[in-house]
Amino acid sequence: MSDVPEVSVVGAVVGSNGYEMGPFGDSALYLQFRTGDEEEDWKKAHSVINWVRGQDYGFVVSAYATYETAFIEFDPIIVRLEAVQAILDQLLANYSSPLETWLSQTRVFDVPVVYGGHFGMDLEEVASEQGMRTDELIREHTRVPFTIRCFSPGGGAMMANTSEIQNVPRLSSPRIGTIPPGRVTLAGTQCGLQPEGGRFTSGWRIIGCSPALVMDFESDTQPVQFQVGDKLLFRAVDKSEWDGYRSIPLQEIEVDT
Amino acid sequence: MTATIEVIDTFEAVVQDAGRPNGDRFALPRSGASDLFSFRAANILVGNPENTPAVELTNTAFSWRSDEDLLVAVTGADVTVKLNGEVMVYSWRPLLIVAGSTVEVSEPHRGYRAYVAFRGGIDAPRRFGSVAPLLERDFATVLGPGSRLIVLGGGDDFSRTTWSVPSTLMVDAIRQDLLGEEKPIAVRPGPNMNMFDDLHLLYQEQYEMTPRSNAIGVRLSGETPRRSDPTEVLSRTIPIGSIEIPSTGEVIILLRSRLLTAGYPVPAVVVRADLERAAQLRPGAVTCFREVSENEAYAALLRQEVWLNELAAYGPPVLSRDMSSEEK
Numbered sequence: 138m139s140d141v142p143e144v145s146v147v148g149a150v151v152g153s154n155g156y157e158m159g160p161f162g163d164s165a166l167y168l169q170f171r172t173g174d175e176e177e178d179w180k181k182a183h184s185v186i187n188w189v190r191g192q193d194y195g196f197v198v199s200a201y202a203t204y205e206t207a208f209i210e211f212d213p214i215i216v217r218l219e220a221v222q223a224i225l226d227q228l229l230a231n232y233s234s235p236l237e238t239w240l241s242q243t244r245v246f247d248v249p250v251v252y253g254g255h256f257g258m259d260l261e262e263v264a265s266e267q268g269m270r271t272d273e274l275i276r277e278h279t280r281v282p283f284t285i286r287c288f289s290p291g292g293g294a295m296m297a298n299t300s301e302i303q304n305v306p307r308l309s310s311p312r313i314g315t316i317p318p319g320r321v322t323l324a325g326t327q328c329g330l331q332p333e334g335g336r337f338t339s340g341w342r343i344i345g346c347s348p349a350l351v352m353d354f355e356s357d358t359q360p361v362q363f364q365v366g367d368k369l370l371f372r373a374v375d376k377s378e379w380d381g382y383r384s385i386p387l388q389e390i391e392v393d394t
Numbered sequence: 395m396t397a398t399i400e401v402i403d404t405f406e407a408v409v410q411d412a413g414r415p416n417g418d419r420f421a422l423p424r425s426g427a428s429d430l431f432s433f434r435a436a437n438i439l440v441g442n443p444e445n446t447p448a449v450e451l452t453n454t455a456f457s458w459r460s461d462e463d464l465l466v467a468v469t470g471a472d473v474t475v476k477l478n479g480e481v482m483v484y485s486w487r488p489l490l491i492v493a494g495s496t497v498e499v500s501e502p503h504r505g506y507r508a509y510v511a512f513r514g515g516i517d518a519p520r521r522f523g524s525v526a527p528l529l530e531r532d533f534a535t536v537l538g539p540g541s542r543l544i545v546l547g548g549g550d551d552f553s554r555t556t557w558s559v560p561s562t563l564m565v566d567a568i569r570q571d572l573l574g575e576e577k578p579i580a581v582r583p584g585p586n587m588n589m590f591d592d593l594h595l596l597y598q599e600q601y602e603m604t605p606r607s608n609a610i611g612v613r614l615s616g617e618t619p620r621r622s623d624p625t626e627v628l629s630r631t632i633p634i635g636s637i638e639i640p641s642t643g644e645v646i647i648l649l650r651s652r653l654l655t656a657g658y659p660v661p662a663v664v665v666r667a668d669l670e671r672a673a674q675l676r677p678g679a680v681t682c683f684r685e686v687s688e689n690e691a692y693a694a695l696l697r698q699e700v701w702l703n704e705l706a707a708y709g710p711p712v713l714s715r716d717m718s719s720e721e722k
Contacts, residue, residue, distance in 0.1 A: 160688075161660075163665045165633040167631070190419075199415065201418045201421070201654055203631060206631065208632075214699050217692075218688065287421070288421035291421065291653070292530070352420070354533070357520070357521070
């Protein structure tokens with residue numbers, strides 16, 4: 138029945154239509170998309186989650202999508218696992234483009250970044266690993282906007298790095314402690330933009346920092362300007378300009394694509 | 395009306411609620427009371443909506459003085475409550491505290507986390523709709539000696555109130571269920587159970603809670619199954635209650651402040667009804683795991699909900715001034 142080769146997963150229903158669904162404990166289930174096309178998997182995972190959130194179901198406690206997985210926590214007092222599974226199976230059987238309308242409203246935001254030095258302690262090393270000069274790496278990193286794939290744990294954006302800077306190795310020993318504000322990070326084929334403050338332990342390479350307000354933790358209603366699916370276009374600024382951009386929310390810009 | 399509470403002594407007590415259900419929109423952890431059952435019960439006992447900010451004590455004592463009458467409930471871990479130095483009724487009862495009194499809640503004798511709810515609730519700053527600590531952002535209302543708390547319902551006239559514990563509620567049974575260490579923690583199999591050799595060890599061995607635990611996870615030590623499949627697990631969302639075995643000899647049960655995503659394989663998940671028992675394990679406590687069916691997990695959760703519903707059906711509590719002495 139399954140044409141998706143996969144390790145056996147307990148209780149999971151491996152569908153022939155490119156996804157696998159299964160319980161994750163007694164009050165959650167996961168969906169993993171495996172169409173063979175990363176972009177397609179990501180679109181489906183987020184389309185499902187956007188749809189679930191839009192339904193305003195009383196039994197949904199939490200709904201979240203990453204790169205190619207979707208996760209739904211439900212209240213088992215109100216609904217049983219099989220019912221949630223049935224709802225999702227039905228949705229995916231009738232999956233159609235209207236579910237992806239959230240992708241047609243995407244915007245591009247300008248992200249001023251001070252690269253290198255104290256602001257990006259890994260810049261020189263990453264550039265040399267990539268066989269580039271630092272100015273070449275900065276030019277490449279600022280050349281094309283990156284699509285936000287999901288929010289990163291603790292806030293901030295995780296992007297698909299579609300530049301030619303690829304396969305950036307993580308630090309062998311994760312960095313702990315001092316936290317540069319608005320840090321711009323690279324790892325593998327991903328790029329991250331993390332808000333100011335908080336604690337972190339991370340092996341991602343820090344190439345710069347943005348003085349802009351990435352996430353406003355004082356605001357309950359609109360803490361971030363961007364949504365999943367929007368794009369961020371990085372722009373190099375001089376450190377003398379830091380104060381001028383300080384704490385200003387990210388600005389939407391027009392970009393010819 | 396409001397009342398001001400002056401904290402005399404405590405260590406890292408926090409103002410807590412049920413957390414941030416919408417935090418996941420920005421990849422923020424749920425957070426909130428680690429023992430949500432006891433937190434809800436404390437609020438119900440004083441007639442508050444269930445999700446009213448209260449004080450969470452993690453293995454610490456808590457003493458305070460107030461300038462107004464207060465209606466208070468202490469739940470969760472087993473503690474001794476003293477009023478002006480005299481031992482009062484034990485916990486899980488609404489208590490009328492007269493203006494000017496000093497109240498001391500002891501460190502737990504059994505269990506790890508206690509909850510102190512005040513009628514009307516505590517006024518504290520919120521982030522994303524919740525007062526719960528947000529560890530990633532260094533946000534929390536932490537209490538220490540000299541801290542002041544504003545109680546929104548303080549100073550109301552509680553003098554003519556009455557409340558009786560319905561005999562069918564069996565408070566002691568619920569406490570035993572929550573704090574009894576001899577009962578195994580119930581789990582459901584996790585999606586990555588096949589990535590381990592000797593998974594049966596998880597259900598045979600005893601595990602000891604270590605002090606390196608916090609609101610993110612309970613760390614246990616003991617003989618663990620070994621990971622046999624080295625395939626990288628891509629970072630994905632994992633539920634509260636997930637069990638991780640990050641290295642040999644170490645088991646982590648993730649609690650409500652867990653990060654939304656992780657890349658460790660999950661061999662089993664603690665069922666909703668037993669999350670509170672996991673959160674009540676104290677350093678040195680020994681526990682074990684038992685796999686249960688989906689129906690058993692549901693039945694256990696249903697029992698808790700029914701109990702809380704019954705408790706709420708008797709509220710709001712109305713307490714006579716001399717009830718505490720009658721109780722003892």
